[in-house]
Amino acid sequence: MIHSVYIHIPFCKHICSYCDFCKVLYDSSLADAYLDQLVLEVKEKYQHEEIRTIYIGGGTPSSLTLAQLQRLFTIIDSFQLAADCEITIEANFDSLTEEKIAYLSQKVNRISLGVETISSKLQSVIDRVELQTDIRKKISLLRQYQINNINLDIMYALPGETLADVEADVDFLLSLDVPHISAYSLILEDHTLLSLQKPKLISEELDEKMYRLIETKLEKAGYHHYEVSNYAKPGSYACHNLVYWTNQYYYGFGVGAASYLPGKRITNSRSLTKYLQGIKDYEQEIITNQDAIEYEIIVGLRLASGIDKQAFMKRYQIPLSACYAYQSLVEKGLLEETKNHVLVTKSYQYVLNEVILQFLDTKIANKCLE
Numbered sequence: 001m002i003h004s005v006y007i008h009i010p011f012c013k014h015i016c017s018y019c020d021f022c023k024v025l026y027d028s029s030l031a032d033a034y035l036d037q038l039v040l041e042v043k044e045k046y047q048h049e050e051i052r053t054i055y056i057g058g059g060t061p062s063s064l065t066l067a068q069l070q071r072l073f074t075i076i077d078s079f080q081l082a083a084d085c086e087i088t089i090e091a092n093f094d095s096l097t098e099e100k101i102a103y104l105s106q107k108v109n110r111i112s113l114g115v116e117t118i119s120s121k122l123q124s125v126i127d128r129v130e131l132q133t134d135i136r137k138k139i140s141l142l143r144q145y146q147i148n149n150i151n152l153d154i155m156y157a158l159p160g161e162t163l164a165d166v167e168a169d170v171d172f173l174l175s176l177d178v179p180h181i182s183a184y185s186l187i188l189e190d191h192t193l194l195s196l197q198k199p200k201l202i203s204e205e206l207d208e209k210m211y212r213l214i215e216t217k218l219e220k221a222g223y224h225h226y227e228v229s230n231y232a233k234p235g236s237y238a239c240h241n242l243v244y245w246t247n248q249y250y251y252g253f254g255v256g257a258a259s260y261l262p263g264k265r266i267t268n269s270r271s272l273t274k275y276l277q278g279i280k281d282y283e284q285e286i287i288t289n290q291d292a293i294e295y296e297i298i299v300g301l302r303l304a305s306g307i308d309k310q311a312f313m314k315r316y317q318i319p320l321s322a323c324y325a326y327q328s329l330v331e332k333g334l335l336e337e338t339k340n341h342v343l344v345t346k347s348y349q350y351v352l353n354e355v356i357l358q359f360l361d362t363k364i365a366n367k368c369l370e
């Protein structure tokens, strides 16, 4: 069954130099036309399941005007929402006015904002401006309006970044005392403005030091490093993201959005022109049982708790150990196995992708998986 929805809002007031997301500069009439198409897409695809998590991402959803946000939430209101449905919206500090916060406080129960870095030297590298005073003011306003479930993103391994810069960013986040923090290492995507500038990247050794510094400081402050890039205070895990990491189904609406449905993954075209014209251009990937099992491994090992063996057995009617001979990796110390879980050993989480590849290599030829 499908219980989760992702909605993509591709508009931004400013384009950051490293950004590879599906986005365009905000334009009021384009945004109105986009919302018209979004209504049609939801009507066409949504099968009236109970929805337990919604994530409104982008782009920058808060770049919409108040009237456009109100239209967006008429779409959200058309879903059959579970009483405790987690509704997250992404925002940036600049476009988040008090008027929008007051409205969103009636409509969402979680918000995710990008700080990225407070260093002005590094902000100029990624072409962003986030003022510490504005960040503090907006966080305080969100709390005044009872939006307490706040995620802040930071980015590290930026060209020219030092350990002291990372420490200053983390200290700043800690001073805000939010329940959830995401920390991403910069990935230089080919066709972005930043990659064209050919910046000198930091060394892998420094990248690892930054990863471990962030982990040490956040864990010391009471955050649980529950997913390779995500930290939460107790009880504040991101329910929608857990849907991805436990390989559950979800709808994706909007330009470039992907839906994971039983037996298939459907990804809308990234062309806004086609989307606005109502042209149904998408890629469909058939997901076999073996594909689903591989995704389960790839996403499940991202979690500190790892893969739930009982849930795996229930879903695929076969034990994990009958699909993969991963014991050799347990013996090497790359994995740990408990009664119910198989997980990547903490010291190897930094090289997670390498461990995942080695895990997949232990596949056992098995008729059940064909």
Ligand code: SF4
Residues within 6 Å of the ligand: 011, 012, 014, 015, 016, 019, 020, 021, 023, 058, 059, 060, 092
């Ligand atoms: S605000 Fe976010 S989506 Fe928009 S350009 Fe910057 S990084 Fe990309």
